[in-house]
Amino acid sequence: MKVTLKVKHLVLSILSIGLLLSLLQFVVIPKLQVHSxxxxxxxxxxxxxxxxxxxxxxxxxxxxxxxxxxxxLIGNDGVTLAHSFDVYVGSGWTQSxxxxxxxxxxxxxxxxxxxxxxxxxxxxxxxxxxxxxxxASYYMSEDExxxxxxxxxxxxxxxxxxxxxxxxxxxxxRAKIYAGRDEMTKAEQLLEQLDNTRNPGDxxxxxxxxxxxxxxxxxQGNVRSALDxxxxxxxxxxxxxxxxxxxxxDMGDFVPGKLDQLKSLKAxxxxxxxxxxNGLSSTVSGVVRKSDGTPMARVGVFLRSEHDVNHSxxxxxxxxxLTDGQGRYDFKGVLPGSYQLYIGLLFEQIDGWxxxxxxxxxxxxxxxxxxxxxxVLRPLIEIKSPINQQVVxxxxxxxxxxxxxxxxxxxxxxxxxxxxxxTSALIQxxxxxxxxxxxxxxxxxxxxxxxxNEVDGKIxxxxxxxxxxxxxxxxxxxxxxxxxxxxxxxxxxxxxxxNETSMGALPFFYLKSRTLTAEDRLFLxxxxxxxxxxxxxxxENKPQDRHSxxxxxxxxxxxxxxxxxxxxxxxxxAYLERxxxxxxxxxxxxxxxxxxxxxxxxxxxxxxxxxxxxxxxWTNSYxxxxxxxxxxxxxxxxxxxxQLREAIPNDPSHRFVGHYLAxxxxxxxxxxxxxxxxxQYPERAPLEKGTPNWSKLVGELELESKAAGDGYAEDMKQxxxxxxxxxxxxxxxxxxxxxxxxxxxxxxxxxxxx
Amino acid sequence: MRTKREQEREFIKNxxxxxxxxxxxxxxxxxxxxxxxxxxxxxxxxxxxxxIEVPLFPLGVSMAVIIAVVALTPLQNSMDxxxxxxxxxxxxxxxxxxxxxxxxxxxxxxxxSNPQS
Numbered sequence: 001m002k003v004t005l006k007v008k009h010l011v012l013s014i015l016s017i018g019l020l021l022s023l024l025q026f027v028v029i030p031k032l033q034v035h036s037x038x039x040x041x042x043x044x045x046x047x048x049x050x051x052x053x054x055x056x057x058x059x060x061x062x063x064x065x066x067x068x069x070x071x072x073l074i075g076n077d078g079v080t081l082a083h084s085f086d087v088y089v090g091s092g093w094t095q096s097x098x099x100x101x102x103x104x105x106x107x108x109x110x111x112x113x114x115x116x117x118x119x120x121x122x123x124x125x126x127x128x129x130x131x132x133x134x135x136a137s138y139y140m141s142e143d144e145x146x147x148x149x150x151x152x153x154x155x156x157x158x159x160x161x162x163x164x165x166x167x168x169x170x171x172x173x174r175a176k177i178y179a180g181r182d183e184m185t186k187a188e189q190l191l192e193q194l195d196n197t198r199n200p201g202d203x204x205x206x207x208x209x210x211x212x213x214x215x216x217x218x219x220q221g222n223v224r225s226a227l228d229x230x231x232x233x234x235x236x237x238x239x240x241x242x243x244x245x246x247x248x249x250d251m252g253d254f255v256p257g258k259l260d261q262l263k264s265l266k267a268x269x270x271x272x273x274x275x276x277x278n279g280l281s282s283t284v285s286g287v288v289r290k291s292d293g294t295p296m297a298r299v300g301v302f303l304r305s306e307h308d309v310n311h312s313x314x315x316x317x318x319x320x321x322l323t324d325g326q327g328r329y330d331f332k333g334v335l336p337g338s339y340q341l342y343i344g345l346l347f348e349q350i351d352g353w354x355x356x357x358x359x360x361x362x363x364x365x366x367x368x369x370x371x372x373x374x375x376v377l378r379p380l381i382e383i384k385s386p387i388n389q390q391v392v393x394x395x396x397x398x399x400x401x402x403x404x405x406x407x408x409x410x411x412x413x414x415x416x417x418x419x420x421x422x423t424s425a426l427i428q429x430x431x432x433x434x435x436x437x438x439x440x441x442x443x444x445x446x447x448x449x450x451x452x453n454e455v456d457g458k459i460x461x462x463x464x465x466x467x468x469x470x471x472x473x474x475x476x477x478x479x480x481x482x483x484x485x486x487x488x489x490x491x492x493x494x495x496x497x498x499n500e501t502s503m504g505a506l507p508f509f510y511l512k513s514r515t516l517t518a519e520d521r522l523f524l525x526x527x528x529x530x531x532x533x534x535x536x537x538x539x540e541n542k543p544q545d546r547h548s549x550x551x552x553x554x555x556x557x558x559x560x561x562x563x564x565x566x567x568x569x570x571x572x573x574a575y576l577e578r579x580x581x582x583x584x585x586x587x588x589x590x591x592x593x594x595x596x597x598x599x600x601x602x603x604x605x606x607x608x609x610x611x612x613x614x615x616x617x618w619t620n621s622y623x624x625x626x627x628x629x630x631x632x633x634x635x636x637x638x639x640x641x642x643q644l645r646e647a648i649p650n651d652p653s654h655r656f657v658g659h660y661l662a663x664x665x666x667x668x669x670x671x672x673x674x675x676x677x678x679x680q681y682p683e684r685a686p687l688e689k690g691t692p693n694w695s696k697l698v699g700e701l702e703l704e705s706k707a708a709g710d711g712y713a714e715d716m717k718q719x720x721x722x723x724x725x726x727x728x729x730x731x732x733x734x735x736x737x738x739x740x741x742x743x744x745x746x747x748x749x750x751x752x753x754x
Numbered sequence: 755m756r757t758k759r760e761q762e763r764e765f766i767k768n769x770x771x772x773x774x775x776x777x778x779x780x781x782x783x784x785x786x787x788x789x790x791x792x793x794x795x796x797x798x799x800x801x802x803x804x805x806i807e808v809p810l811f812p813l814g815v816s817m818a819v820i821i822a823v824v825a826l827t828p829l830q831n832s833m834d835x836x837x838x839x840x841x842x843x844x845x846x847x848x849x850x851x852x853x854x855x856x857x858x859x860x861x862x863x864x865x866x867s868n869p870q871s
Contacts, residue, residue, distance in 0.1 A: 001810045008802045021821065044844075096845075096852075388865040415850055424850070477849030494850030498857075506861055507849040 030060055034068070041072060053110065066118065070127045073106060073114045074134070080315040081137075081300040081322065085344030087496070088313055090304070092359035093342075095312060107346060108138060108298055119151060124158045129166045131155070133173050140177065141298055141322035148177055165202070168194055172208060179216050180332070187216055203237060204316075207258030211318060214265060218272075218281045219333040227269040234262050261316040264307045268335045272367065280368035285330030288323050288343060288375040290353060295327030296377065300344025303331050303363070306684060309340050338684060339363045341373055352502030353377040356481075356489040360652030362684060380502070381480055381493035384435075386509035389475065393512050396437050399478060403434035404490055407482040412436060414443065416474045418464035420451035425468065427478070430617035440513045441546060443469035445585055447554065450561040461558040463524045470520070470547060472512040479507060519548065528555060549579050553588070567591075567598045584611060586618045593623070597630050600726075605630050621651035629659050629753075633724050637667040654681040657694055658753040666720045669713045671702045692749035700742035708740065715740060719747050 037055035040048035052072055059065035086105055087096045111134075118131040132155035139148035156170045171190050178187035194209055210233040217226035237259055272281075284303055288296045303319035313320075319331045319339075340362060343355060355377050363373055384400040386392055399412055411429040415422050425448035428436060446469060451462045464471060479494035497503045516524070519538055523531035532555050539548040556572035563569075568576060568591050576595075579588045589611050596604035609627045612618040619627075628643030644660040660681070661674045678694035705712040715738075722734050731747075738744050779785065791797045844855040853861075 002807045003810050003813075004805055004807050006802075007804050007806060010806070010808070017817070017821065389862070413850070422847075479850040496852045498852070498854055500857065503853065503857060503861060506865060507851070508862075 027060070030058065034059070034064070038068075038072070049106070049110065056114065062121075066122050069114045069118050069122065070125075073111055074118065074127045074130050081302070081320045081344060082313045082315045082317070085300050086347045087345050087350050088300075088302075088342055089345065089350070089355050089357065090302075090309070090342030091340045091357050091361045105346060107348070112138065119155060124160060124163075126163070126166050128155050128158060129163075129169055132170060136173060136177065137322060138298075140180075141324045143324050145177055145181055149174055152177075164197065165199070165205075168197060168205065172205070172212065176212055179212060179219070182219070182332075184216060184220065187212075191216075200236075200240060203240065203256045204258050207233060207237070207256075207262055208316070210262065211265065211316075214269070215318065215333050218269075218335060221280055223269055223272050223281075223335075227266065227273065230262055230266050230269060234259070234266065237262065257314075257316065264305070265318070267307065268305060268337055271337060272335045281333045281335055282365045282367060282369040282371060283330065283332050284319075284334050284339070284363065284365065284371045284373055285328070286372050286374040288327045288329065289377070291376050291378045295323075295325070296345075296349060297323055297325045297327060299323045299327070299329075299349065299375075301329040301375070302342040302344070303334065303339050304342055305335075306338045306340075306362075313342060313344070334365050336365050336367045338682065339365060341375065343375055347496065347498055350377075350496045351498040352380055352496070354380055354492055354495040356491050358489050360684065362652055364682075378491040380495045380497065380504070381482060381491055382504050383478070383480065383493050383507055384505070386478075387505035387507060389506065389508045389510065391510045391512055392440075394440075395513050396439050397443060397509075397511065398435060398437040399480070400435035401480050401493060404482040406484055407434075407490055408432070408485040409483050410434070410436075411481045411483065412478060413480070414446055414469060414476055414478045416465075416468065416471075416476045418451070418462050418474075420453050420462045420465055423448035423451065423465050423468070440469070440511060441583075442585075443511065444547065444550060445587060447587075450558050452558075452562060459562050460526065461528065461555070461562070463526060466554050466558060467520065467523065467551075469511055470514065470550075471524075472510070472515060475508055475510060477507040478509070514547075517547070519551070523551065523555075531555070543578075544582070546579075546582060549575055549582070553579060557591075567595045580611075586612065586615065589618070590623065594626070597626060600633070602630060602634050621647040625651065625656035625659070628663075629656065632659055632663050633726070635724065637663050641667065648681050652684070654683045656753060657681040657683050658692060658750050661694060661698065662720055662723070662750055665701075666717060669717075671698060671705060674698050675702065690752075692752060694749070697742070697746050697749055701746055704740055704742040712740070716743060719743055723747055723750055 034055045037048070037051040041052040042048075052068070056065055056068045056073075059068065084105060087094060089095075115131045115135050115138075118128065119135060122128060122131065132151045135151040136148035139145070139151060152170045152174050156167055159167055159170075171194055175187045175190035175194070178184075178190065191209060191213055198206060200206070210229055214226035214229055217223070217229065237256065241256065241259070288299045288301065290296060299322070301321050301323060302313055302317065304313070304317060308314070308317055319334065321329050321331065323329045341357070355375060363371065365371065381404060382402040384402065385398060401410075404410075409429070410431040410433075412427040412431060413424055414427050415424045417423075425446040427443060427446045428438060447466065448468075451465050452459050453462050454460070464474065467474075469476060479492060481492040482490040484490055493507070517538070519531055519534040522534055532552065535548040535551045535555070539545050539552060542548075552575050553568075553572055556569050556575070560567070560569045560572075573592070573595060576588050576592050579585075580592065589608055593605060593608035593612065596602075596608065605627070609619075609623075609630075612623060624643050624647035628640045628647060631637075631640035631643060640663045641660070644656060644663060648654055648657055648660055657678065661677060664674045664677060665671065675695065675698045678698045681694075683691055683694055701716075705716075708715075719734060719738070719740075722730050735744055735747065787796055788800065791800045846853050846855040846858050848858060
């Protein structure tokens with residue numbers, strides 16, 4: 001088939017097709033590419049960051065380019081260190097963002113050129129301020145304060161028109177830098193300019209000015225003025241809130257975030273003043289590096305007061321900084337108090353490494369001190385066996401891992417998944433070699449906490465979780481922690497393993513050295529009552545049957561947990577005792593010890609405590625403190641004091657210090673020595689509200705005793721006697737009748753000790 | 755002596771001249787220019803308006819190929835990078851560790867295809 005057409009028609013149609021194609025190539029397709037790059041980045045796909053940067057570089061118009069930089073690189077969160085990292089690690093605690101995505105957090109390497117170009121050429125808008133602030137924090141970490149100041153100033157100059165608030169934000173940022181460099185006059189000048197343009201409704205900003213000014217005053221040793229300043233702002237803030245509430249009665253209860261932060265600062269300042277006449281501040285500094293010596297640049301470091309550690313890291317917390325090129329950080333003007341160090345890392349910084357910080361790693365800042373706190377990341381331990389889903393059928397399991405230099409002992413844990421989550425259970429502690437060969441019975445005895453599920457409104461146990469290592473169908477995994485001579489953790493085998501080298505061997509294995517019994521099947525089917533009678537029957541038929549015995553105990557334990565009983569149930573005790581007869585293990589002996597402690601059967605408590613004390617690693621500061629408490633309740637004060645004196649320094653939370661004070665006050669009658677102990681061992685339980693401040697309580701006792709005169713010590717003894725006896729009705733009677741308010745508060749605080 | 759055929763032709767011509775004598779071609783010159791172009795412009799115009807016969811099938815195919823190549827090249831490029839994006843990258847917590855899910859699944863598949871005991 002042929003068509004007849006004129007040459008001109010042919011040429012014109014070719015031209016128009018060409019035009020269409022170029023439109024497609026240069027307009028439509030780039031748009032689609034940008035769209036897909038944005039989507040990839042937002043959804044956290046692999047390479048999403050790279051494709052977004054490419055889309056920015058290839059933007060058709062500068063308008064689009066700035067828009068992409070604004071939206072994805074400058075963003076709203078990037079300014080604060082509290083949102084700039086993938087993983088935050090603090091005292092025995094790790095937090096990361098949503099785990100179902102690739103990180104959308106940029107490394108400085110990626111971000112820097114775009115921020116710089118936005119600062120010099122981008123539109124003068126509020127994002128310019130944010131870009132300048134981020135650049136300033138980068139330059140500060142490079143120890144180039146003049147560049148940081150220049151970035152902020154140039155942004156301020158470029159802002160024209162209605163950007164008063166933004167200009168003020170830039171000024172405050174400069175003031176912070178001057179304050180950090182001890183250029184107090186310059187900082188004060190800027191703060192004064194900000195005061196002159198104060199906007200009463202801008203609570204956060206006004207609060208921040210006060211925080212910066214307080215910081216300046218603290219650094220100059222003028223805590224009193226700092227406190228006055230904070231108080232004035234607090235009054236203004238509260239007045240504003242009251243007025244707003246009157247204006248908008250429907251607004252409900254509204255507490256600005258800054259109010260809480262200022263209140264917490266006020267508490268710290270008051271604490272500092274109590275400690276010293278005019279509270280001298282301290283410096284906390286150090287280096288963040290890897291154990292091979294590599295300094296870790298641009299890691300977020302957060303010094304968090306005990307008031308703050310019960311929530312995740314927030315923007316307004318006063319001590320946060322980026323490490324410089326040599327991994328150094330430093331906080332000046334730190335008020336006296338208890339702090340914990342947290343660090344923020346990108347995935348690539350933590351991959352294959354761990355910071356072995358422990359629960360209750362506290363930094364006690366007294367006043368006028370220069371403290372050095374270095375952070376050393378260590379490589380994860382490589383595990384050797386069992387690995388890669390190996391199936392173990394022998395009656396023993398040999399765990400082996402790469403030895404860690406300087407390790408005095410290792411602790412081995414196992415984990416397994418079930419419906420209610422992942423259970424992690426201690427298998428063995430105090431292992432001295434880089435391997436341990438354990439009979440499978442030891443693994444079967446390991447059990448984690450008891451998880452409860454709700455099925456059709458009924459609370460039930462999770463059989464797979466409770467059967468633990470005795471379930472040949474479960475896939476188990478394990479990890480190991482290394483400790484030095486002093487019991488400080490050196491490193492661990494579990495952590496971030498994000499690339500092929502750091503991944504190492506998979507820590508999974510199957511334990512198929514036993515097969516499921518008929519009773520186990522009933523148990524796994526959730527038929528608890530039938531399973532229980534079947535286990536009991538099997539045990540009666542064969543008194544050596546450790547598995548049935550173990551399961552009977554475990555079901556009783558689960559039942560006690562459903563009934564919210566604090567200790568083992570009375571029915572389970574006979575089985576526990578039989579188990580201890582068969583083979584005493586730490587777990588069962590402790591259960592009996594605690595059961596008899598709760599029942600105040602002191603002879604048994606003594607017996608089981610001695611059993612534990614004989615074995616290495618079976619007692620710890622907690623067990624010893626409970627035993628000390630048991631002795632205290634028996635009025636065996638001297639022995640109690642010995643136990644508590646030894647246990648409390650080993651427990652950084654000092655949770656039993658109240659009992660130590662009670663023993664001291666009862667046996668010596670001296671509030672002075674109790675005061676010294678209270679100051680030496682402050683109780684710290686950041687996750688609990690209303691943790692007693694024992695030194696304050698004892699201080700009040702001292703005042704009350706001076707005012708009350710003779711007879712006070714005798715009243716105190718009587719009150720403690722009632723407390724030791726634990727007779728609730730007598731205690732309540734005393735609490736409602738006593739005239740000694742401070743004594744009452746002290747006894748109430750004792751009731752929280754556990 | 756003229757043949758009969760020549761006489762017939764002569765006669766028809768005379769008749770035609772007679773009948774068309776009143777009809778006059780006003781754009782005679784233009785027609786002549788078109789049928790017998792003299793200047794280059796005239797030649798170009800002639801070419802511009804020349805009718806050509808084009809076989810439909812090869813023309814269609816070649817157009818389709820050109821469009822396809824031009825349109826798909828950039829798309830192909832972005833697809834290439836997209837292919838690696840296909841899998842959404844997720845973290846997974848397993849055995850106490852945090853892995854990229856794709857790495858983890860690959861490693862598990864590998865040990866499962868090569869079981870040890």
